[in-house]
Amino acid sequence: MAEGNNWMPPRPCEAYQAEWKLCRSARNFLHHYYVHGELPTCDQWLRDLTSCRDWEERHSTEAQISLAAEVQ
Numbered sequence: 001m002a003e004g005n006n007w008m009p010p011r012p013c014e015a016y017q018a019e020w021k022l023c024r025s026a027r028n029f030l031h032h033y034y035v036h037g038e039l040p041t042c043d044q045w046l047r048d049l050t051s052c053r054d055w056e057e058r059h060s061t062e063a064q065i066s067l068a069a070e071v072q
Helices: 013-023 026-036 043-058 061-071
Strands: none
Touching: 013 043, 043 061
16 A cells, blocks of 8 residues: 555545436336335445545545455
C-alpha cells in the first residue's frame, strides 16, 4: 500500500456518486428486478462513496484500505 499523501483513490468521488445515483434509479430497480428477481443493493457504492469522501477530507487510513481493497 502506498504511504503518505501520494496515494489517490482508484476513481474520482464523482464516479462513485454517479454509480450510487444510477443504482438507486427507478429504471435500474425495474431492470435489476426483472433480470435477477430481486432488488439491487447499492450498499457497496455508498460505502465506496463515503470512503472516498473520507479520504479527500481527512486522508483516513481506513478509507484508503477500503478503496484499495476494491481494486484487488
